[in-house]
Amino acid sequence: MAPLNPNPTEKKLSKTEKKQVFFRLMGYIWQYKFLLFLALAMTLAANLLSLAGPFLSGKAISAIENGFGKVDFDTVFFYAGLMLGFFAISAILSYLLTIVMVNISRNITYKMRKDVFDKITKLPVGFFDTNQTGDILSRISYDIDVINTSLSNDVVHILAGITTVIGALIMMLVISPIMTLVFAITVPLAIVVTKKKTKKTRPLFRKRSAKIGELNGFTEEMISGQKTLKAYLREIHTIQKYDENNDETVEVTYDAEYHGSTIGPTVNFINNLSLSLISVFGAAMYLLGGITIANISSFVLYSRKFAGPINETANIIAELQSALSAAERVFRLLDEDEEKADEIDAVSLDNPYGDIEINDVNFSYVENVPIIQNLSLKAPKGTLVAIVGPTGAGKTTLINLLMRFYDADSGSISLDGYKINNITRKDLRLAYSMVLQDTWLFHGTVYENVTYGRQDATMEEVVAACKAANIHNYIENLPDGYQTMINDDGTNISKGQKQLLTIARAMLMNTSLLILDEATSNVDTRTELNIQQAMRTLMSDKTCFIIAHRLSTIQNADHILVVNSGQIIEQGTHKELIELKGFYADLFYSQFS
Numbered sequence: 001m002a003p004l005n006p007n008p009t010e011k012k013l014s015k016t017e018k019k020q021v022f023f024r025l026m027g028y029i030w031q032y033k034f035l036l037f038l039a040l041a042m043t044l045a046a047n048l049l050s051l052a053g054p055f056l057s058g059k060a061i062s063a064i065e066n067g068f069g070k071v072d073f074d075t076v077f078f079y080a081g082l083m084l085g086f087f088a089i090s091a092i093l094s095y096l097l098t099i100v101m102v103n104i105s106r107n108i109t110y111k112m113r114k115d116v117f118d119k120i121t122k123l124p125v126g127f128f129d130t131n132q133t134g135d136i137l138s139r140i141s142y143d144i145d146v147i148n149t150s151l152s153n154d155v156v157h158i159l160a161g162i163t164t165v166i167g168a169l170i171m172m173l174v175i176s177p178i179m180t181l182v183f184a185i186t187v188p189l190a191i192v193v194t195k196k197k198t199k200k201t202r203p204l205f206r207k208r209s210a211k212i213g214e215l216n217g218f219t220e221e222m223i224s225g226q227k228t229l230k231a232y233l234r235e236i237h238t239i240q241k242y243d244e245n246n247d248e249t250v251e252v253t254y255d256a257e258y259h260g261s262t263i264g265p266t267v268n269f270i271n272n273l274s275l276s277l278i279s280v281f282g283a284a285m286y287l288l289g290g291i292t293i294a295n296i297s298s299f300v301l302y303s304r305k306f307a308g309p310i311n312e313t314a315n316i317i318a319e320l321q322s323a324l325s326a327a328e329r330v331f332r333l334l335d336e337d338e339e340k341a342d343e344i345d346a347v348s349l350d351n352p353y354g355d356i357e358i359n360d361v362n363f364s365y366v367e368n369v370p371i372i373q374n375l376s377l378k379a380p381k382g383t384l385v386a387i388v389g390p391t392g393a394g395k396t397t398l399i400n401l402l403m404r405f406y407d408a409d410s411g412s413i414s415l416d417g418y419k420i421n422n423i424t425r426k427d428l429r430l431a432y433s434m435v436l437q438d439t440w441l442f443h444g445t446v447y448e449n450v451t452y453g454r455q456d457a458t459m460e461e462v463v464a465a466c467k468a469a470n471i472h473n474y475i476e477n478l479p480d481g482y483q484t485m486i487n488d489d490g491t492n493i494s495k496g497q498k499q500l501l502t503i504a505r506a507m508l509m510n511t512s513l514l515i516l517d518e519a520t521s522n523v524d525t526r527t528e529l530n531i532q533q534a535m536r537t538l539m540s541d542k543t544c545f546i547i548a549h550r551l552s553t554i555q556n557a558d559h560i561l562v563v564n565s566g567q568i569i570e571q572g573t574h575k576e577l578i579e580l581k582g583f584y585a586d587l588f589y590s591q592f593s
Helices: 015-030 033-062 073-122 125-129 133-175 183-224 226-231 235-261 263-287 293-334 395-402 425-430 446-450 459-468 472-476 495-508 525-538 574-580 583-590
Strands: 356-363 372-379 384-388 410-415 432-435 513-517 543-547 559-564 567-572
Touching (some): 015 033, 073 293, 133 183, 183 263, 183 293, 356 395, 372 395, 395 513, 446 495, 459 495, 574 583
Antiparallel strands (some): 356 372
């Protein structure tokens, strides 16, 4: 197997790459431009109605003259009624706007999750060998949820804020251009503070997302290994390790949230400073006769509307930073190199014959760390090839190369005279039935699991395959027989039964080649012998590759390859290798030591 990388590094992005992340996120939003324009229209309408409030308030105040009882109540009630109506309509539009934005964010979340899952199906096996499952799941679930929350809430505030700020600024300029100059000081100051704080918080939110991914990876790993964990009494150690990871995550999250949450109060202080300056200048201008009380009242209200969105935006900067950091991780996954496309002139093999030839193959997972060196062998159609050797000798790696889960560094592998690099991956992989050491079953019926690779199989064929795999009687004794539901990954049946079901699945496939990678390691010796005998009958005239540690089960193989340090050091029949009294003979007799 390829070396695992439990802590994939999060590369720091350049300014250009950060802009690309932002525009790619906007690209997802732009796919729903009709809803977006509808949201913009409602935002504009709601804010224009809301902006009329201070103007109407000023009109109502103008109807109040100095002196006892000098109030034009009809005018006051008229403008107060208009304000109430405008605010009611604005509230309804804001409610509808929220619904539209929730629909936009829901569609974007659906599209983004679909893109990520589609991408995962196109990634090479090597990606999953070097990335934790929990971290991948964290990107699909947590990171996309963070983006969704930001889109459904923060974008609404930003859209509303832009129109409010522009409208309020225009009205303030109409009322008093001189008093508006106060914002020439406070707004640039708020921008500088926000930019400085944002520069500090962005890396913290990136680190937080990475740490949460690592924590999820560790959690998934520990939950999957509960039996081993308990068998070795490692509960306390695991809890301590989890606490360490959790503490690190909490510390990073606290730092990000703390520094992010300071932006809002700081900008709010600057905005309150602007209100104080407006009050001072307004009072001075009123005393000099340069402005009326009504206009001061309207200006103060507009100044609050002008400063409010700025303050709100500052408060949600932390959420936006978190969303952009999450988007970075999602887009990084979407940018991973996919499995190499088939050659333009790749051939299709409808009915492969089954001749395999390997010529001088070299391969390494990590550069300058060879796993397979100068490997050559021939496996004509109908041959049962057994591959044996010590752990780490390169047995499973050979299977990965045959299936093109990895490509050889040099040399060639051929099927029916065609180099496998010149055969479409679909046809190459459909040429094999495969049972691995790690059995895998999905949530579904026994019948659906057995027919996973061949959907058109009849019940008679399924039963025949299960009988050959010695699992039919067990299935018949289940509550619903072949329609019995299997839990996720087959947790409600034993490992041996899981392995027999995957063997039945492989037997059902009408293929020219069969691969068994320690496929009978979880069954008893007698069952294994029965399966070997059944497969010899069922898969006659088909090329079979079997990796086994129990050498007693491969004595009838047509050809045995003894692999050590990535090289075939011995080959021949069982009898020939025993007579040779070499490495294989030592391995064989060591079983009885």
